[in-house]
Amino acid sequence: MFETFYKKYEVLFIRMALCAFFSSLPFYSTLASDNDEFTQVRLSAIGQEVAFHAWGGSPAINDYIQWVASQVDMHYGITLNHVKLINTSHAVSRILAEKIAGRSENGSVDLLWVNGENFSRMKETGLLREDGWAYDLPSFRYVNIKKMPDTIFDFGIPTLGLESPWGRAQFVFGYDSHVIKSPPDSAAKLLNWIKTNSGKFSYPQPPDFIGTSFLKQLLLQLVKNKEVLYQPVSNTNAKEILEVLWKWLDEAHPFFWRKAKTFPVNNAHMSRLLSDKEILIAMSFNPAEFASAVEQGILSSDVKSFIFKEGSLGNVHFVTIPYNATSPRAAKLVANFLLSPEAQLHKANIQIWGDPTVLDIEMLPVKVKKII
């Protein structure tokens, strides 16, 4: 659903982002001021520090967070520290350790970038701030929860306002266009391609996030009756539904890179294999990843990206505030800024990060539309 939306408006997105970038119109500042309660929050958060724990493996994302830091410093007087993680579970286990040690305030994490799995574990263990703060953010008004329900459901779990949507990921493939003339853009075509090009395909070994996402993408394609995939597992006959996936994998695995005896460890490993031409197709959850890797010279300029024709797996990623955050108010302000049209459009720029927005363009204020 979204990818068509995104594709259709891609040019528009970039133009908007560029506008936002080059124009010095501080249109978002009007957003915060018309909410009295939030003005209070703003005043009380001046001078506070926010420890933002977020995966730090991508220079583009790190630079974007630095930009956010400079913005919140300018507008709110908040100091944002990006604590770079290589695995979100490290931050989760830190918060858990704090809970066990009985530290219910002054925690070390103020804001955390999470995926659905970590979110559900934190929710179960009571590690999150439970006042539904995300719905109260002024920027949340541009989120269209009817049109895009995935902004309030994280991997099927209702967020209940415990986390605020930040960006949209889309499952894309990267391929070596020098060798592959027409990319295999469906599960069946991919299977054929793998069989004729033995040893040139693989995916990161689950439980790696990209690896499991690839399997989900495949399942989404292979299952005839897609309705069942949106039901709770207990209501369905999982074994029967998954049958098609196992069949596909059984057929494809013998023709995999190293005959599927071993798999890439993670996304980074897979990228290296692509740049070494050990494999010819790789995958990512960031639509701009391959373009930016080409730009940085990590991948050769032959690498281009494609998506499955029938649609590709989408996923919203979120930021959340732990129950014992030291400066929750300032963290809310940062979350609000991350969701503001200015920050969202800057993020959507392929030159910056290329992460599509979670906002509904139609709902943006007239002022912003005028700029567009």
Add this chain to the structure above:
Amino acid sequence: MVRYSIIIICVLPILAGLLSVFLPAFGWFPIYGKSKFTFEILAETVNQVGFLRSVWLSVFTALLSTFLAYWLCIFILIYNQQLYLHNKLKKIIAPLIAVPHITVALGILFLIQPSGWLFRIFSPWLTGWQTPPDLNIAPDLYGLALIIGLTTKELPFLLLVGFTVLKQVNVSQYRQQIASFGYGPISGWFHIIHPMIAARMRVSVLIVLCFSISVVDMALILAPSTPAPLAVNIYSWYQSTDIKSQLIAASGAVYLLFITLCCCVLWITCGFVLKIIFRILSYRGVRLTVRGLPQKLIIIPVFATIVFVLIIGMMGLLSAGIWAFVEVWTFPDMLPQKWGFILWKNGSFAYMNPFINTIIVGFITSLLAIISAIIWLEYPSEPFSKVTETFIYIPLLLPQIGFLFGMQILIIWLQVDGLYITVIWAHFLFVFPYIMLTLGPIWRRFDVRYELLGASFGFNKFKRLWRIKIPLMALPIITSFTIGFAVSSALYLPTIFAGNGNFHTLTTEAVILAANSSRRAAGVAALLQMILPLVIFIIAGFYIRFRLHSFRYFRISY
């Protein structure tokens, strides 16, 4: 008093760490709503897919790599004197000891994988490959790449220990006697010298063995993943998001500990059997002396392996160094198509703070550990010293991520998280055992006569230590200091766990950089990690030379 505080400083976090592994393994984790002691989780862990195979893989790779590293080291020691290997090898092994395991692993991976440097050198002119072949090497199915990696990293460490041990035993004197009894250099070594060397090297070898079983970072890169070695599995269970996996990870750690114990027992038993065999042979007067061709048949493959291992190590480091200055380098070119400094341009100043942190923490931790080790060794009369001494090695044996979780709870409970001193404390736990390991055996065999001489001058205990023992021990002290520094600067998880993620060292920066997909970033990371320990090694080398110069008329036997 001081000794007790060392014990508390060391043992307290270790106990916390052990509890955080053992309690969940037996099903006790109240925050997850589990508070009943059961054996179910231990049983369930065994039923995980591929569990036995991963155990086998762990045991096989660890035993074989330790075996290789140990015996290659022994053969170098045998021929050390004849071939003047000591000085030549010292230059080669220093960088290999100084760099972290992960750097060596990445270097070796780039060297031997199908699209790696070795294949690039021979392609396409010899092999005809325009694209990399689909060969199942690095990682291979049997863990051979991991064995090569571990051997490459552990051989230099054992050599360093071996060279210091060799100085304690007056080898040249024994050699003459051996020769006069009609033993050849190899058989004579095994009959007479080896028992002495082996006893002194035992703890170091066991540490190498334990480390090889519990290694994660190297195994993630070089070991097969379907299934992976047990330590890697435990690591991914810990990182998994569901609660059950946390419990299974903890019970996996308990199994790992048990397996480690079994391997140690096996190793010691084999050593004992070997000793008995040679004793029997000695009694019967059997001299397994080999000369001429048979001797060459033993020597040539052994030394070929040694050369192979060291070359692989050096080339791996070299390739990491090259990658740091590469812009484009694709298969099958032997050298980069385009050189550049992309990653160095932005943010060379960003490394200043981590650089200073690494130096300060490394220095203070190693210094504290040296002082503690000397105190520990000088006052060894406590009744429970044996027990506590085995205790201090536990941080090296348990999987870090499980162990550190308990320690983190303790640190938070004490409200000292994120402080400089806490990071030093966490590093101390890992540095101290290495320093005890390298300094302990030598210190305990110090020639008592020097001390008696000092006592006859009326020196008190402290003055004897300060004026006589420490100056005479300068060489081993500095060697252990450099090792301590290298260990401290390579620590990743302890740094982020104790430092709340806000404490940056060159290694924390390097790990983040290496998470990026580009090999150039990994190259820069490797250089960053390599540079400081290497500088310390070189400075220490100069200092030792200078120091020994002023003692050149002494006959020091360590």
